[in-house]
Amino acid sequence: MTRPLLLAVGPAVASLLVLRFLVPSRLEGAGGGLTGLAAWLGDQQPLLLGVVLFVALAEAARYWTSRWWPEAFATTEPGAIGGAASRRRLIVGLAVVAAAAFFVRGSLAASFRIVGPSMLPTFDIGDRVVVNKLAYGFTLPLSRWRVGARLPKRGELVVFQANGLTGAGGPSSVVKRVVGVPGDEIAYVSDSLQINGWRVPTCDAGPYVHLAGRLTVRGRLTVEYLADQTYLTVRKPMEPDAPPYRVRSGEVYVVGDDRGQSSDSRTWNEGNGAGVPTNILQGRVSRVLFGARPDGRLDFSRLWAPPFDLRVRMPGLDLAKTNDRIATCLARRPAVTTPPPPRP
Secondary structure, three states: OHHHHHHHHHHHHHHHHHHHHHOOOOOOOOOOHHHHHHHHHHHHOHHHHHHHHHHHHHHHHHHHHHHHOHHHHOOOOOOOOOOHHHHHHHHHHHHHHHHHHHHHHHHHEEEEEOOOOOOOOOOOOOOEEEEEOOOOOEEOOOOOOEEOOOOOOOOOEEEEEOOOOOOOOOOOEEEEEEEEOOOOEEEEEOOEEEEOOEEOOEEEEEEEEEEEOOEEEEEEEEEEEEOOEEEEEEEOOOOOOEEEEEOOOOEEEEEOOEOOOOOOOOOOOOOOOOOEEHHHEEEEEEEEEEEEOOOOOEEHHHOOEOOOOOOOOOOOOOOHHHHHHHHHHHHOOOOOOOOOOOOO
16 A cells, blocks of 8 residues: 555645646746746646656656665566666656647646636636536547537537637637527627627626736626526626627627626627637536635635536635625526527
8 A cells, every 4th residue: 555655646746736836827937948838838738747747756756765665666577667667668658648638638628727807706817627628529639620519508618719819918718608609699788798689687796896916806796697507797887888799600609707807709800799710619618626816825615616606705705795695696597598589
């Protein structure tokens, strides 16, 4: 039992600590070089980086344990530790791990970090979310060819490649909520979404304040009901209207949950509206891998949590009344939450 602990649990814990405390953030690695490469790997390929670290640390633990505690490796063939066999095993192991991690992240599942306030209160800045890449079909790595392609449903949270939609300097991948599918006519009028002339039902849950780094987000917390989804949004008085937009075939219409902070389908194309092509969708958000606190520390209370728990969190603040108002809204779910079919 001791040997597996040394060669598995120890390197696994060490890998997590390295990822958490030694790998720089994208901001810290903005200057490029090795620091920039490490920051890019930590942000874009955390699974690959973590597994490679684990294999390397496990091999190092095996090597040094065999030197300091030889009786634990009494069954090992002479010369295997530290020799050619050990080096080959490390190289092959790293290659297999890298290929497997690349395939998993490219076609099955991946994690993404929330880098802006546009999805408050559903996601905080710094939250790491898990994305199901099979939700809309199977995609081969490094390609857009998709087998068994499926359209997202209204209300689902999707991740897609920004492709310049959010402006220069924005994140490479974006999380938004789907509200329109092909054929729908979407408009944003008097602080409310309209789909095919039907106003999406809402329930006011009181004032909302959130300290997102240097940014203070204020507005009205609102429960929104769309199809089989119920979620929270933040709205500000006198938000600009968005003109009607007819969603074309092969695209979806997306918005952020913080309606006053989000760059989305309402504002793209110089304010005339724009859809997101379905061939750049990377998957559907299925879980929160772990949350983030305002001070940057990890929030393990949200470990593997569903993204639809409809609770507002702010360390140090008593939000019991807010969460009670949300519960009241949930108990008053309207009978009709599905928009009518598109008008001809």
